[in-house]
Amino acid sequence: MPWPIPQFVPVEYPKPLSIRNWVPTLLAIATVVAGAVLLLWQNGTPTNTLRFWYSLVGAPLVVCALVFGLRLDSWEDDQTDAEEVDREQQRLTDMWRDWTRRRLCIIDVAAFPAATDEIDSFADAKVDLRLNWDRTIAFEWAKGRSNASRRIRLLYRVATRFADSLRTRREVVLTLMLDHASLEQNEAWAKRTMRIFGGIVPGVIFRVEVHPATGGAQWITQQVDRIDTVTRLVITAQIWMNEEEEHTFSEGAAAFLVEPLATETGSIYRPMTSASDTLKVGLAQIMQMQVLPERLAHVWFAGCSEDESSTIRSMPTETPSAPPTECLLDGFLGNSGPASGWIALAIAMEAMRGAGPQLVVWREPESESLHLCTISPLPQKETTV
Numbered sequence: 001m002p003w004p005i006p007q008f009v010p011v012e013y014p015k016p017l018s019i020r021n022w023v024p025t026l027l028a029i030a031t032v033v034a035g036a037v038l039l040l041w042q043n044g045t046p047t048n049t050l051r052f053w054y055s056l057v058g059a060p061l062v063v064c065a066l067v068f069g070l071r072l073d074s075w076e077d078d079q080t081d082a083e084e085v086d087r088e089q090q091r092l093t094d095m096w097r098d099w100t101r102r103r104l105c106i107i108d109v110a111a112f113p114a115a116t117d118e119i120d121s122f123a124d125a126k127v128d129l130r131l132n133w134d135r136t137i138a139f140e141w142a143k144g145r146s147n148a149s150r151r152i153r154l155l156y157r158v159a160t161r162f163a164d165s166l167r168t169r170r171e172v173v174l175t176l177m178l179d180h181a182s183l184e185q186n187e188a189w190a191k192r193t194m195r196i197f198g199g200i201v202p203g204v205i206f207r208v209e210v211h212p213a214t215g216g217a218q219w220i221t222q223q224v225d226r227i228d229t230v231t232r233l234v235i236t237a238q239i240w241m242n243e244e245e246e247h248t249f250s251e252g253a254a255a256f257l258v259e260p261l262a263t264e265t266g267s268i269y270r271p272m273t274s275a276s277d278t279l280k281v282g283l284a285q286i287m288q289m290q291v292l293p294e295r296l297a298h299v300w301f302a303g304c305s306e307d308e309s310s311t312i313r314s315m316p317t318e319t320p321s322a323p324p325t326e327c328l329l330d331g332f333l334g335n336s337g338p339a340s341g342w343i344a345l346a347i348a349m350e351a352m353r354g355a356g357p358q359l360v361v362w363r364e365p366e367s368e369s370l371h372l373c374t375i376s377p378l379p380q381k382e383t384t385v
Helices: 019-040 050-100 117-124 147-166 186-200 218-225 276-291 306-313 329-333 340-351
Strands: 103-113 171-178 204-212 231-238 252-258 265-267 271-273 298-301 324-327 358-362 371-376
Touching: 019 050, 019 147, 050 218, 050 306, 103 147, 103 218, 103 340, 117 340, 147 186, 147 231, 147 252, 171 186, 186 204, 218 271, 218 340, 218 371, 231 340, 252 340, 271 276, 276 306, 276 371, 298 306, 298 329, 298 340, 306 324, 306 358, 329 340, 340 358, 340 371
Parallel strands: 171 204, 171 231, 298 324, 298 358
Antiparallel strands: 103 252, 103 265, 231 252, 265 371, 271 371, 358 371
């Protein structure tokens, strides 16, 4: 469902007092009062005295001042009430925006899709990537190997990729997000993970947690609402147990180094889970609360239907003449699986370094809900000349 953000009624400010409208009204009042003074003036009383002229001129002025003063006081009360309501609505909106923009701080990320190692090529819409619609793809380096060997090689690749960043930490939590088949072997994954990371990055205290790769949006939501200062390496994988069997998803993996207290990082903001019939409302909330005033640069899809992709592509943007670039990852990576949402997040963060906000949309297997997540990619890598 979309976030429970209240819809505020637009504040109606009172119309400004118009001098053009009030001058005829005050003249009419002054004329009536002056006529009343003349009508009530005692017969035989001289009219060439200061008392007469004070009454004839002063009475209309006093009455006009009272009438206009009362109207001005009423207008000021209405204006003050409207301003207070507007400020309160703005305060509540800012609080909701802060809530939606709670985030995971990502200092490094890596995507390991089976289809390609050229992650940077996803940043260029003109690059022709190999199409793999309705295909299941295996890791080239894992073909013909046993389940244990595939697990070891994948963990070794992740450990060597993040070794330099991990050496500067005292303690790191290794969070494994696994497909259902791998989750049944969680003890073997945990032991092998401890052994490989302990050997490649000695001196660092590692703790291992194991979770299902599905439910990633819920896990991210829980993390952004927690006060957690520990460094965390999230490793998510969908990997075949037996190469000879028929598989419904392509192999792939991703890893995110989360450092809550870091600055100059990429960000994964609070995700949203939405049904198809509430998708437009959810997209409007994401644009208002998480994207604006910046421009949405890319939209990444994984496991979405054509109708849902069309709905997202047709969403209103701040620059209708320059809509965000679309990337249908299923066409390049093959059939999506339990960890495809994580892989899409990693590709978007790694390929689009230094770019503006990205929207990642994915559906998990056998689920009717869509997950929408806004990210800010990692900063550009520093280069030396």
